Amino acid sequence: MMADRDPDRGVAGGPARHVPVLLPEVLATLAPRDGGIYVDGTFGAGGYTRAILDAAECTVLALDRDPQAREAGAALVAAYAPRLILRAGCFSQLDDHVAAAGLTRVDGVALDIGVSSMQLDEAGRGFSFMEDGPLDMRMDPQGGASAADVVNALPVQELARVIRVLGEEKRAGAIARAIVRARDTAAITRTSALAEVVSAALGGRRGERKHPATRTFQALRIYVNRELDELAGGLNAAERVLCAGGRLVVVAFHSLEDRMVKRFIAAASGKTGGTSRHQPLPEEGEAPTFKELHRGGLAPGQGEVDANPRARSARLRACERTLAPARGIAATVLGVPELAPLPEARAGGWQ
Numbered sequence: 001m002m003a004d005r006d007p008d009r010g011v012a013g014g015p016a017r018h019v020p021v022l023l024p025e026v027l028a029t030l031a032p033r034d035g036g037i038y039v040d041g042t043f044g045a046g047g048y049t050r051a052i053l054d055a056a057e058c059t060v061l062a063l064d065r066d067p068q069a070r071e072a073g074a075a076l077v078a079a080y081a082p083r084l085i086l087r088a089g090c091f092s093q094l095d096d097h098v099a100a101a102g103l104t105r106v107d108g109v110a111l112d113i114g115v116s117s118m119q120l121d122e123a124g125r126g127f128s129f130m131e132d133g134p135l136d137m138r139m140d141p142q143g144g145a146s147a148a149d150v151v152n153a154l155p156v157q158e159l160a161r162v163i164r165v166l167g168e169e170k171r172a173g174a175i176a177r178a179i180v181r182a183r184d185t186a187a188i189t190r191t192s193a194l195a196e197v198v199s200a201a202l203g204g205r206r207g208e209r210k211h212p213a214t215r216t217f218q219a220l221r222i223y224v225n226r227e228l229d230e231l232a233g234g235l236n237a238a239e240r241v242l243c244a245g246g247r248l249v250v251v252a253f254h255s256l257e258d259r260m261v262k263r264f265i266a267a268a269s270g271k272t273g274g275t276s277r278h279q280p281l282p283e284e285g286e287a288p289t290f291k292e293l294h295r296g297g298l299a300p301g302q303g304e305v306d307a308n309p310r311a312r313s314a315r316l317r318a319c320e321r322t323l324a325p326a327r328g329i330a331a332t333v334l335g336v337p338e339l340a341p342l343p344e345a346r347a348g349g350w351q
Helices: 023-030 047-055 067-072 076-078 091-100 117-123 147-153 156-168 172-185 191-202 214-224 227-241 256-268 303-306 308-312
Strands: 039-042 059-064 084-088 106-112 242-253 290-298 317-319
Touching: 023 047, 023 106, 023 242, 023 317, 039 047, 039 091, 047 059, 047 076, 047 106, 059 091, 067 084, 067 156, 076 084, 084 242, 091 106, 091 227, 106 227, 106 290, 106 303, 147 172, 147 214, 156 172, 172 191, 191 214, 214 227, 227 242, 227 256, 242 256, 256 290, 256 317, 303 308
Parallel strands: 039 059, 039 106, 059 084, 106 242
Antiparallel strands: 242 317, 290 317
16 A cells, blocks of 8 residues: 555555564454454455454454455355455445444454555556556446546646645656646556656656655555545444444554544544644543553564565554544544545546
8 A cells, every 4th residue: 555665566565465464463452352243344365354263252344345355255254154254345334334244342443554465466456567557546446436537537736636645745746747748648548657657757766765656656546445535434433333442453554544543543532632733622521432552553573574574664553442422533633635526437448
């Protein structure tokens, strides 16, 4: 997912094979127990799910919107039947999936935010510029607009804002103008074509370790998959489903997501320092819905980073549910930016 994960992989993140990041810390924080019910909102290759199921005689409801991840997870479902339930869906709707599965309480929720290594490694998914592939980037290949729809249809000012805000790219305007000039000649449909346009706009590698297109690809992926909206929805859904004493554990890899998680925990635990400037003061008598765990978050040790470069920028934040009723934290308070709506998916694609 993130620009800081491993720039040499040719996208924002990931090593050659998926390795669960901060796994011992995630398990220690969740503290799975016999009879417990846990939600893995980002199943991926099933690393967290398998570890939770091995740690206790518990049940895991796992979610993933990627059909390939669910297909690959079928063997894990069979191996742990009936304790593993794997469903298609987004973690922003995890409370709906909990209800649909007939579960009455949840003792823990784990979220690993971003794109998986398996998605990066397959050129046909269009997440990486290291190998040429269709410019897609959708976590659910059947759903909505692709990155090609975005770069070929979004007005230049809106495109620049997406790249600037979600990619934290200072030269977003120059990149957006270069994309529009290129698409006026021919539609941009391949990852290599977009990478070339961005590189030319920025004058090559500029002596940096990161490829010039890293931030642009990151921005498009986050935008196409509405990842910040998903995260805001998932945090609030976790607040609704967790029982008292239940724990929410989130591993993020980029400052955008980490700031959102930090703001959510601060607001839900009754703190105001460090939250968004849009954060309203808590109402008098309003009880905190969470208690912060691991103040400041946990980062991987050097040994894990050496063994798995993907872990380099990871940050684990966690909190424990109180008895107070859920109240929800607005997406704007968490820092979700207002961006142009996604364009319509072009029937038949771009030629």
